[in-house]
Amino acid sequence: MSPVSAGHSALVYDALKACGIRVVSALPETWLVHLIRLAEDDPDMTLVRLAKEEEGVGISAGAHLAGVKSAMLMQNHGLLAAVNGIVSCAQLYRIPLLMLISHRGTFGERDPWQTEGGAVTEDLLKTLRIPYLLLDDPAHVGRRIRQAQTLAHSSNKPVALLLCRDLMWEEPS
C-alpha cells in the first residue's frame, strides 16, 4: 500500500473540480499518483501526460486563451524544468497558471536526490515573484486552492501551491 494519502489526494482533486478545472497536465511523480489516476478516471477531465513539465505551460496557455480552466501537477524539479516557459510565456503574456507542486526534498525526505530541489523551491518562487501557499493541512486544502485560482485569474499570473509531506504522505511516524 502506497503511503501516499488517497484521501487527501481526493480532497485536492475535488477542490480543483470545484474551481472549474477541466484540463490537467501532469508528469508522474510518487506523491501525485492518486491525483493523476483521479484525473485519468474522470470523464469530465482532460488529462495531458507530458514529456517535460515546461510543455504544461504552453498547454495551459492555449487552454486559457480558448476559454478553458486548467491546472498543472508537477514535482518541484518540474518547476525547475519549466522556468523559462513560466517567465517567457505565462508571465510575459499574463496567463493565469494554477500550479500544484509536490514539495519534495524538505524535512523528512529520505531520497538524497530530492534534497537540493527542496532547498531552493521557495526561494525560486520568490525570485520569480510567484505567490504561493503551503498545502500541509487537509483543513486548508479547499479554501487555499479556491483562493489560488481566484488570484491567478484576477492577476492573470501564475500562482503556486506546494503540496507538503504532512498532507501527501501517511507514513507512520
Next chain:
Amino acid sequence: MSGAPGTAMTRLEALEAIYPRLGDAAVVTIMGAVAAELQSLGHRPNFFYLQHAMGLASSLGLGLALAQPNRQVIVFDGDGSLLMNLGGLTTLARYRPANLLHVVFDNESLLSVGGFPTATSTGSDLAAMAAAAGVPRTATVRTREAFVAAVDAALAARTLTTLVAKVQAVGPSAFVTALSLLENRFQFQRYLTHAADVPVPR
C-alpha cells in the same frame, strides 16, 4: 544562399500562398521572423504570435486544440524552436487532436540571431522524428506548390499533421512590430471565447 539546400521557397512566399486558407482557424506562430512575416501579410484577431518561450508554440497549439475541438488550429513552428521541445512531439502524437496542423518552417538555421546552423543542416530530419513520435501524418516539402497541396491535404484529412517546409534562410530586416504583445494576447482570447460556443473538452 544559406538555408535548406535545394529549396526555392521562402517562408514569406509559403505564408502568402496559404494566407487565404487560414480562415477562422486559431493560428499560432513562433517568435521573430515568422511572426513579423505573417503580420506583414495582414494581422487578424485569430493570429497569436508567441514572441518568446521557444519550443512552446506546439504545446500552446495542443492546449487550444483540446479546448476547442471544433476549431482548426494551425501552428507555424520553426526548426530551432521545435528542436527545443522534441519531447512535445510525443505529447502531440499521444493526444493527436484531429484539428491541429503543425507546420515547421525549416531554414536549417537560427536566422534571427545570426544564422547559425541548426542540427537539421547536418541531417536531423524533423518530419521523420514526428513520424517516429507517432504523429499520424507527416511530410517534407520544398516548393510552394507542394506546400499548398500539403496544407490543403492536411486540412481535408482532419488528422494531426506535422508538415516540414524547407525554406531559404531569409527573413525581414526587423522583428519588432507595432502590435503590442498583450494587445495581441487579449484580442486573440476574445476572438476565441466570444466568436463561438466553447465546448468543454472530454
